[in-house]
Amino acid sequence: MEKYAQNSYLTEIETTITERGKDEIGNFVCLKETVVYPGGGGQPADCAWIAGNPILKIQKTADSVFYYLDIDVETLPEKVLVKINWEQxxxxxxxxxxxxxxxxxxxxxxxxxxxxxxxxxxxxxxxxxxxxxxxxxxxxxxxxxxxxxxxxxxxxxxxxxxxxxxxxxxxxxxxxxxxxxxxxxxxxxxxxxxxxxxxxxxxxxxxxxxxxxxxxxxxxxxxxxxxxxxxxxxTNQKQLTALTLQANVPVDGLALAFQEQQQTIKFYQGQVALYQVNELVANAKELTPHFIYSEITDTEAKELQTAAKKIAEIYPDKLICTATSDEDSLRYHLYLKTADPKRPIGQVIRTANQKFAGRGGGSPTKGDGTIPYLQKDALLRFLQQ
Incomplete structure (x- = not known):
């Protein structure tokens, strides 16, 4: 019987175990009466204990409710105390x-x-x-x-x-x-x-x-x-107090202080991005007469794309590849100032995906891809062909 359905304020009950066993989920018991809400209708199940043992999972069927415990349920007595977490x-x-x-x-x-x-x-x-x-x-x-x-x-x-x-x-x-x-x-x-x-x-x-x-x-x-x-x-008041102390402004000045801070961060992010683009341009190397490659660590796709266009102004008839890496992967951008009908960039990246377990795509003149870093040298040899 579902005692919680009649009285939501009941927190514990002594009841009888009517069934005990083990299935593919684990060890379970069924109870004659219960105060434990099993969950449903958007409300989670109660946090509860049977004979002091936490209920790990509740499975409700048309005929029974199964309570799963992380113990040998055969050791439980016939009558047990069932208790819920009242605060929750x-x-x-x-x-x-x-x-x-x-x-x-x-x-x-x-x-x-x-x-x-x-x-x-x-x-x-x-x-x-x-x-x-x-x-x-x-x-x-x-x-x-x-x-x-x-x-x-x-x-x-x-x-x-x-x-x-x-x-x-x-x-x-x-x-x-x-x-x-x-x-x-x-x-x-x-x-x-x-x-x-x-x-x-x-x-x-x-x-x-x-x-x-x-x-x-x-x-x-x-x-x-x-x-x-x-x-x-x-909690919010404590966080608000900490923020006002850190920013050294009153509460009604926090929004303006935050806005000014965001503008400062945005400015320096722009400076870092400009530096990274310039580094990519300066590092560009002509690996073959038709292929230019440049790589730095820890930059974003936008910087790879901007740098590739700048490098193409120096090498207008060549395939440009700009890349950035971390411990596991190489992210790259391919760019051609003028499309090559025999070798559209989007198709090149799709072929690279198949060869080197990568992902990405693009248009005839540009595209982005990612491959495992261990495949970097193989990718470069493929792009130089």
Whole structure:
């Protein structure tokens, strides 16, 4: 029996092992009763222990729930104590109830449809099929926190078919089936759900958005509630304090200081790139009458391309190869000022890929490729042909 489905606040139970064995996953037991949420509906499984042994994996089937342990399960007694990590459980209860509230507010205010939802130990989010501007998001958060502060009762219901038909808060009523489980927030929301929840919206404490990601047709709302929100706030405040001390500016000056720092970094990156291009040009060697090669370490594809064009101004009728290397690979750029119909660059690189386990491609006059560094000499011999 799933005790967590009736009472999310149960943290431990003494129960009987009904089955024990080993399969392709590992050693497992099945239990007569459980307080352990097995995961599902976007909510992860509980962190829990059986007779003091951590549950490594939970596998739920139509008939049973298998709990996998890293011990010889034959040594376990018939009756065992099953215990969950309450701090983690309550965190998920806060996040899950907060998600119900914010999602329903978005449905009511903006006719949004929830298309995806997920909770992890560090992040919670759901996706809606509309795009919301800053004002709409602020309105949704304000309304959600009003619901939280209103101390509305959160109930677990197992309705009969007749009772289900009388409920009027649904946005999309579920079809009735045996053991249908509903989560109801008094006079505000009701929805079919198998997860764990708080008893009163006040226990959610507060909800805030941590990130908003806009996609082509949808929006993903990342959020935090309750204790998790407080912990994130404290962490952010410590980081903010450290940044202001390091930058020697007040909080409201951090954005400008960061912008100035980025401009300085960008300037010096440009200087380094210019130096690398000049080095590639200076290092260019005529290996054959028609082939020029230059290589330096630790540069980017853009610099390889720029240098190749500059070298081609000096050697306009030759195949130019600029390259950079690390311990494992050689990245190279090929360039011809004028296309050679007999030897288009893109085809040369594709042939090199086959010969030297590389990757890349290009057009008739230019292209980029990567090969294992041990194949460098073989590549150069191939390009000189």
């Amino acid at each position: 459980r309550f965190d998920f209860m806060q996040q899950h109830t907060g998600q119900h509230i914010l999602a329903r507010v978005c449905e009511d205010l903006f006719q949004a449809r929830i298309t995806k939802e997920q909770m992890t130990l560090k992040d919670s989010f759901f996706e809606i099929d509309v795009k919301l501007d800053k004002t709409q998001l602020q309105t949704a958060l304000k309304r959600s926190n009003e619901i939280i502060r209103a101390q509305k009762q959160v109930s677990i219901l197992f309705p009969t078919e007749e009772e289900l038909a009388k409920e009027t808060l649904f946005t999309a009523p579920p079809k009735y089936f045996k053991d249908l489980r509903l989560i109801k927030i008094a006079d505000f929301d009701i929805i079919g759900c198998g997860g764990t929840h708080v008893k009163n919206t006040a226990e959610v404490q507060a909800i805030a958005l941590t990130q908003v990601k806009e996609h082509k047709k949808t929006t993903t709302l990342h959020f935090a509630c309750g204790n998790r929100l407080l912990q994130q706030f404290e």
